[in-house]
Amino acid sequence: MNYLIDITxxxxxxxxSALMEKPYKSVANLFSKLNQQITEQxxxxxxxxxxPQSEPQEESPTEKAPAE
Numbered sequence: 108m109n110y111l112i113d114i115t116x117x118x119x120x121x122x123x124s125a126l127m128e129k130p131y132k133s134v135a136n137l138f139s140k141l142n143q144q145i146t147e148q149x150x151x152x153x154x155x156x157x158x159p160q161s162e163p164q165e166e167s168p169t170e171k172a173p174a175e
Contacts, residue, residue: 119145 114122119141126134 123138126138
């Protein structure tokens, strides 16, 4: 079963500090997973939202280039 947990950056720091007191080999996979998920979420929130493109407007008769 997977869990979705909503935590602040400060709370994440507490979790990371506690995990660092354990041997690295026992927490390496968890660190990697947490880091990947945090990076994905940060990237998703920083991505600019693309606005829909408007249809090109036709030139009005006064805006047409002069004939040669």
